[in-house]
Amino acid sequence: MGWRGIMGFEYGIIQGPLGPDISGPELVAAVANAGGLGLLRAPDWESPDYLKELIRKTRTLTDKPFGVGVVLAFPHKENIKAVLEEKVAVLQVSWGEVPEDLVLEAHRAGVKVVPQVGSFEEAKRVVDAGVDGIIVQGYEAGGHVIGQDALISLLPRVVDLVGDQDIPVIASGGIVDGRGYVAALALGAQGICLGTRFVATEESHAHPTYKRKLVELAKTEYTNVFGRARWPNAPQRVLQTPFFNDWKFLPSHENEVNQPVIGRSTIHGTEKEVRRFAGTVPNASTTGDIESMAMYAGQGVGLIKEILPAAEVVKRLVEGAQLLIQQQFNGI
Known part of the structure; x- marks a missing residue:
């Protein structure tokens, strides 16, 4: 099934790195324990010791792998060094160029690199850099949005660009429930990345x-x-x-x-x-x-009707997608 096995995680569900510190250890660990990929958000300033503390606190709450999101528009070299030294499973980057040297350095540390892109041209550059996965952010997404293309038009182009290369393409932007998950799969994605839905969880550090x-x-x-x-x-x-x-x-x-x-x-x-x-x-x-x-x-x-535990969000996404595929598409 399309929702299993992405980058070694149980489900193809990623909790986006919610700034400035909305996705803390509690949320990330809850998502990881539920079978998804949770992403911490690195500070927007150099603070490698603090970031290591965040990573280590998360490890006290889960024995599952997780990741760290770094915004390249802000000072980040020491923070990325901390991520690699801690050998976190995934380094997620956005809002900046992803040089091949960074990817090679991460791979030497055993860390996968997954950039978020907002255009076809940006996707071409990160494919050439040898990344391990690509989050395609549509114009529908919340927070800072780098691109102008809707997910429904951009995502299939990136899927076609990747072709048969072993680079999972992950859809992001406006996805809240199992219907959005199935729609992303139909467009060629192998997983989904959600931000707003995970802000509205019990473990989120949002006000x-x-x-x-x-x-x-x-x-x-x-x-x-x-x-x-x-x-x-x-x-x-x-x-x-x-x-x-x-x-x-x-x-x-x-x-x-x-x-x-x-x-x-x-x-x-x-x-x-x-x-x-x-x-x-x-x-x-x-x-x-x-x-x-x-x-x-x-x-x-508008599809978010209640604050839920993060594990329940993951569960409903998976079960909703499974049910929809079984009921609506198995006979096609």
Whole structure:
């Protein structure tokens, strides 16, 4: 069956690296223990010792393999070195070039490299670099979205590009349930990567208000209102909260630098001020005006009806996909 055996994991289900620290050890371990691939999120600054602590804490919660996501747009060399030294199963990278030297170095450490791409051209480059898998992110995805193509058009092109090479192609963007899983399989994917659905879990480190909004609200918008100064040219898909709807036409010359502080947050052990229009989503430690902060979500958010344990999310994805294939497609 298409949902088994991807890169040595029981199910072809990946929990995306949710920033800034929403996917902590508890969520990653829960996904791993349920048979999926959980991904920690590395800090957006060099903090190799802290990252090693995160990895080691995760290992106290699971004996299954897991991975670490690193955003290449931020300082990352020491963090990647820490991932390789700890011999984590998977190094997931995004928002930057993936040189062949990095892939070779990771392979020498026994670590698989799985980049996330948002275009066909980017996919060609990482295939040439010799990566072990590719996450194809569609325009429907939540958070920072690098590409402009919908998953339904981009994914099959990347599948055809890979051909018979042993590089699993993983679909990402707007997938929430077993129907989305089967749709991804029909387009040629061997697995799926979910972000928003795993934010809305019991083990997620997201703020309770953020989780509640993922259940209550159903509309998203692609925007660049948040985090313009810290991460320019990195548009994002966010929930249409009342705050966002009030400020969605923020003039292009405005950014978070000259805005008031609306809260505080401890991110990867570091105290941070949260300014209005900052691109930082509220985690469990965040205080202040939570409802005026960024809340990232993919287009499938309207299908999220409750906060679930992460293991239950994995279980429902697998069983839903199995049932749909058996009931709808076995006779075709």
